[in-house]
Amino acid sequence: MSDISPDATDARRIAEVERDRVRFEEEALELSDQVYRVARRMVNSREEAEDLVQDTYARAFRAWQQYQSGTNLRAWLLRILTNLNIDRGRKAQRSPDSQPLEEGDYFLYNKLEETLPDENPDEERVIERLSQNVVVEALAEVPHDFRDAVVLVDIGEFSYADAAQILDIPVGTVMSRLHRGRRILKASLAEKAVA
Amino acid sequence: MAHCDDCEQMMQPYLDGMLSDEEVAEARAHLKACPWCERRFKFEEKLRHFVAVAVAATEPMSDALRIRLSELRSSQT
Structure with a gap:
């Protein structure tokens, strides 16, 4: 049996929670550059990205106890960011059927090669x-549902599973959007680089 | 052995490590015999890296935002 009074136990628990909170905040802040980098490519302007990241951190710091220690904090933050982006009235994801057809995977190489003499x-x-x-401009022109998959996997280096969780879509959908997103990006690069 | 068209179809899943062992063997056999496709595969790998680097180098987070974020901490002193 412990002879510590209930008050002392409470005080110790409060101090522990406070320490966990400070650690959470520090870890989250260390990831801010990476969170911003992904956010900036998901939206159309620097201002929008800054507002979104700021709101994300405000919400994360309020809800920090919902974060499960040991899981991917960067993915958790980007999940909040994606939800906030949707709350801000980002248009519902368009049906992939309404998207322009992308070119094949060799298209960009073939186009660029034509511009070289040898x-x-x-x-x-x-x-x-x-x-x-040209890369940054071309990426901005990829429709957002495809772009998000490319940004998370190819730039954010998230696994398919993490990207699926962040975007709240099935893993198979991440893969197909990534595949098409890269092709759309390459078609857009070809158009810009060869123009 | 796969044709160049099949090889083009396999490029993304190949580089993502999503092909079966059998398909990987098929792709490798084709690439070994086809420098034309091999250059396109190497280009794709370099392109992915180039895109990531280009994005990282463009518009990094501002110091103003960094300060605003750290002001959101509860542990402000």
């Missing part, structure tokens, strides 16, 4: 035809 150039020379600005 036959069968090295892939290194082909990729040099692209600039960072």
Whole structure:
């Protein structure tokens, strides 16, 4: 039996909770650059991304006890962010059927290769035809449901399962959107880089 | 052995590690014999990296936002 008074036990518990909260906040803040990077590509402007990230952290700090320690905190934060983005009136995901058909996976390479004088150039020379600005612009033009999958998996380096949880869609849907999103991105890159 | 069209279809799942062992063997056999497809696979790998780097280098988080986020902490002193 412990001879510590109930008051002392409570005080210790409160101190422990406070310590957990501080640790949670520090860990979440350490991820802010990565959260912002993903958020910035999910929305259309810097202002929108900043507001969204700020609201995400405000909500996360209020609801921190709902986070299960040891699970993926970055995914948890981005799940909040995605929900807030939907609450802000982001349009419902359009049916993939209404999307323009993307080109095949070799399309971009073939288009870029045509701009080079030599036959069968090295892939290194082909990729040099692209600039960072063109990539960022082309990505912004990918319809958001496809873009989100590309941003989370290819830029955020999330697993399919984490991306599925963040977007609240089945894993199979993440995979098909990723596949099509990359193709749409490449078609858009081809159009910009070759223009 | 797969044709170039089949190889193109397999590119994304191949690079994502989503093919069966049998399909991987088929893709590898084709790539070994086809420098044309091999260059396109290598390009795709480099492109994914290039996209991630381009995005990371563009518009990083502002210091103003960083400060606002840290002000949201309950443990502000």
